[in-house]
Amino acid sequence: MLPTITTMEVIPVAGYDSMLLNLAGAHEPFFTRNIVVMTDSDGLTGVAEVPGGEVITKRLEACIPLVEGRSVSEYKDVVQRCRAMLERQVAGAAGGTGAETAHAQIFKKVTNVLTGVETPMLDLLGKHLGVPVAALLGDGQVRDRVRFLAYLFYVGDYRRTDMPYLHDDDDSDAWGRIRREPALDADAIVRQAEAAQERFGFHDFKLKGGVFEPAKEIEAVKALKERFPEARITIDPNAAWSLDEAVELCRGLEGTLTYVEDPCGAEGRFSSRETMAEFHRRTGLATATNMCDTDWREMKNAIRLDSVTIPLADPHFWTMTGCVRVAQLCHDLDMTWGVHSNNHFDISLAMVAQAAAAAPGRINACDTHYMWQDGQFLGTKAPEFEDGCVTVPRDVPGLGVEIDRAKLEAAHRLYVDNNCGTRDDARGMQCYIPGWQYDPHRPAMAR
Ligand SMILES: O=C([O-])C(=O)C[C@H](O)[C@@H](O)C(=O)[O-]
Ligand SMILES: [Mg+2]
Known part of the structure; x- marks a missing residue:
């Protein structure tokens, strides 16, 4: 029996960005991500990084009770249960029951959260089996x-x-x-x-x-x-x-x-x-x-x-x-x-x-x-x-990233101290061009 997950932590973080321009406006000075760290009963850690924003933070947190206590070897079942819980949550919030028409919308809303559950478990599984995550995907690793x-x-x-x-x-x-x-x-x-x-x-x-x-x-x-x-x-x-x-x-x-x-x-x-x-x-x-x-x-x-x-x-x-x-x-x-x-x-x-x-x-x-x-x-x-x-070395097990707790804490501080949350490129652009509004058919600077 492989070890069990003892803790799943969800940590919103921020990093610095340049003022990158796109159709939706300008990137703000900070970009945000959600980091997931799972620790197992052997003391190993598995990690994931998914898009930022409070909705994703909260949905990841909702998965914690379905993850902690489960064996690393049960990752597929854990992901399945999280998927079912999240689909109910999203369909409920939309006032529906997961009808066919809502399927795609739900898929998009839950998969980035599921990635945050699946990836650390694959990282841990790889570490226990002594293989990179690539070896556990599809038909296995095909390139280095x-x-x-x-x-x-x-x-x-x-x-x-x-x-x-x-x-x-x-x-x-x-x-x-x-x-x-x-x-x-x-x-x-x-x-x-x-x-x-x-x-x-x-x-x-x-x-x-x-x-x-x-x-x-x-x-x-x-x-x-x-x-x-x-x-x-x-x-x-x-x-x-x-x-x-x-x-x-x-x-x-x-x-x-x-x-x-x-x-x-x-x-x-x-x-x-x-x-x-x-x-x-x-x-x-x-x-x-x-x-x-x-x-x-x-x-x-x-x-x-x-x-x-x-x-x-x-x-x-x-x-x-x-x-x-x-x-x-x-x-x-x-x-x-x-x-x-x-x-x-x-x-x-x-x-x-x-x-x-x-x-x-x-x-x-x-x-x-x-x-x-x-x-x-x-x-x-x-x-x-x-x-x-x-x-992607074949002899480095898991994802190949060992988290540095001090750096993680600093990135979390950056998030908290700057009141970061969900990305909003229009806000970035409005500081550049007052009154700027997003238009999906007009280039951002061609106004
Ligand atoms: O290929 C894309 O559409 C992207 O890379 C989406 C990104 O959000 C990009 O537009 C950006 O960072 O501004
Ligand atoms: Mg694109």
Whole structure:
């Protein structure tokens, strides 16, 4: 019999961020996450990192009675019971009973919580069995090195706000010097890419769009390709462009854009999966999404319509086992797997690396925001990138992150002292441009 879980702790934490711009506004000075630490009766710990916000903190706390006292070997049953409890809770709050129509909504609301339960148990199980988490996912570990991409952002000028953005925190290299500084044109984006490549070795670049006029963003993509002819490049305007506009902008860019992420969304009578399918047909470009193929029902429709070549199955939103199921499906059905990300610490990086190490076949470089957070890790060892890749050693059991209690406490203090909670990019933007309002069809700075 394996040991039992004696405690499950849920710790909301914050870290520093740059003023990253997107369709929804500007990142605030702090990003938030929820960290779960489970300790077992042998004194080993298992960890997870999931998105921040009080709703998730509370839902994770609601799982504690279903976790403590259970054996590590019972993790599947524990996750099942937590799922049933959370589905009842969410359906109850919505005034329903978990009817079919509410299924997708419930799936999205509970999976990031379930990831917070499943992952520490997989971490502990791996430690007891002496294998990495990847060995427990899908058909087991299939690669040792996982490729990540450089996630480039336009960056606002923090000096124009009265918010406590971190600055001048790292003078060690070009990336340290520019990552908090304004980046508002193609030259600045190319400089970001150069500096990020120098520090991390990335060969793949993704530009967050939806910020400026689309043509200006495409100019930045072309400038990137000119500077890095061998690189795989993508842009993600979070469905800000209309279908016709997206086709017009991207047609003829087969040699420049490797794929396009959420170029367009729902339009009039057409769903986002329908417009994405048309975009794919009319341009011949591969499509990726973290917006319109994010649960199994959407997946079924996306596959029927041939809307999505690259489902970005973030383990935080699908669970670790769920995102590897997506990877297996992609491998079998002529799609390629990728991962979406949000700002995160080293635990999430390890979760993605472990999942990707179990994803069969050809996969895309995984998204990560970590370059914006580099240096703010919660484990005892800094994550290492080599040639744009993170190694998943076969002889390091579990997730590979041992939590540093002092760092965890400091990140929790940052959360409490700054009254952090749920992410709100509109609030960040309103400090930059008074009166600014989110509009899903208008780039944030093109007003
Ligand atoms: O691919 C995406 O849509 C993302 O990475 C979502 C994130 O929230 C991104 O837009 C951001 O960090 O601003
Ligand atoms: Mg996206």
